[in-house]
Amino acid sequence: MMGRGRLAAWAVGLAALVALPFVYRDPYHLHILVLILIWSFAYTSWSMMGRFGLVSLGHGGFMGIGAYVTALLWNHLGWSPWIGIPIGMVAAGALALIVGYPCFRFRITGHYFVLVTLALSGIVLQVITATRDYTGGSLGYTPNRAAGTKLWALQFDDKITWYLIALGVWLFGIVVWHWVDRSMARYALEAISEDEDAAAAAGVDVTAEKLKITLLSALMTALAGAIYCQYQMFITPDTVSGIAVSLQMVFAAIVGGLFVSLGPTFGAVITIMLAETLRIGFGTKAVGWDNLVYGVLLVLFIIFLPKGILGSLLDRLKPQRKVPRAHEQEAVQIARPGT
């Protein structure tokens, strides 16, 4: 159970976040905050799987599906995002099940799983590029401006509305994270990540448990993609899908800390601030530099600080906490293939 003190801290923090845009209205800073919140939600969705050793590089694909399905339905059929977003989420979920089922049923873990999901995000990118007559290909895609009510089209001009929407979505992600954290599924998945065969012998339905968390994660990631699309009003295959986006999710979640609820959020703050600082500091000369710094940091973090910044900080604050479980000792522990 959450302690009374922590609950109070969450309530105060949340109240401050809600009140922020009414006190401080600088549009640029609000824009950065909205981006941080949306990406935090995407990273949190990824970490729901990642923390149990299910390292997916296919989430770029799920995010792209969410974004493109929503935008395509709006432009071509005139369907409101209120209908389009659920359809996009269902499409991403269906793809997750189609790819996930054989992987889990036939015990494809470790390298295999990563490579299969990696191919998934690469292929979603290819499909979006190939259907360029509809999606605009690599030039990007813009949802049509709404003629009627803004609410129906889910298009808002002011940053405050978007800030509150993004905050709500982000909070939803954190709540789901805690819900999973306190559910029985968590123990089942932790058992699976330590030893699949032992977990199966103890009566855990390995395939079903893995599929459930994969589905949940894919649905949330697609939602993040759709929200990102509605906010930015411009998407390209490279910004919402593909391997780079997938790796970006992994990177942020690991830098922030994979095993704490605010870790991915912390990762999003660091990565987006870094990119913006470089962009403002160096202007167009900085093209590519942010990824260079990301890459070096990712390698260094995995070697020297596998629990992430926030995870390591929390450990240092209360070292007497509890004996860490085997799967928490490393950044991402996974059942080794073949064992």
Add this chain to the structure above:
Amino acid sequence: MQAFLDIFDIYLLEAVINGILLGGVLALLALGLNLIFGVIDVTWICYAELVMIGMYAMYFLVQYYGISYFLAAPLTILLVAVLGAALHYLVIAPLLTAPPINQLLATGGVLFVLQSFATVAFGIDFRNLGIRLPVLAFGEMNFSYARLLSFLAALVGMVAVYLFMTRTFTGTAIRAISQDRQIMALMGVDTKRIYLITSAIGGGLAGLAACLLVLQYDVHPFVGLSFGPITFLICVLGGLGNFIGGFIAAFVFAEIISLGGLFSDLEWGYVLAFAFFIVMMFIRPAGLLAKRR
């Protein structure tokens, strides 16, 4: 012969043969990745980016320093081999005892580094070697000379690796380590040295692939993304670490891409290949040549 050719659609045959030619280079790429996986148990996510660096090396050696293609190729192979060894020494070696996923993600970081290094250093322009090789006409079919050359060079490269693995002491040690990594250290084999050599060979194969691909494709910092995923698919379909499986899978995929491209855009060939891959995952999850449990 002419009657035989008339029966089949001439374009279909051309696509089939082009598929085989493409398969050679894909098989070479898969071989390098499989070698590293089989011996060190690490997947280099950044493998295609090593190829990209090699392609830039070729471009600069040939275009800026005016070195002839055949002199530049060995230099490039050497450079990428050194890069491969450096990658192992700097990134993989400190993580050898960490969970395998951490090693994989660390090479994902290297992917970012190489891509953005190329962006920063060379810009995002598309560059090509400017060597235009003739087109071979055979009957009514046209084949690019560059593809034929790549196919042959890829075959030579693979045979060379095969001979090295079977005929030399170091090669035998590499194969032994891939069978049992703990016991070989007790048998007096310096595993660190073998790992470094394997990484260098894997890098060298990436370098060779770069020399061949640069004849057919333009270089840009993200070129790795266009054939990286397909290489991983091939390795998984063939069974990671399974050389023969990877070899066969490379040709299967190349045919699918080539034939798919015949009927529609090239991207749809890739999409078709992926659909095939998913179906195969249901049928043979552990790779083409795996025995069914």
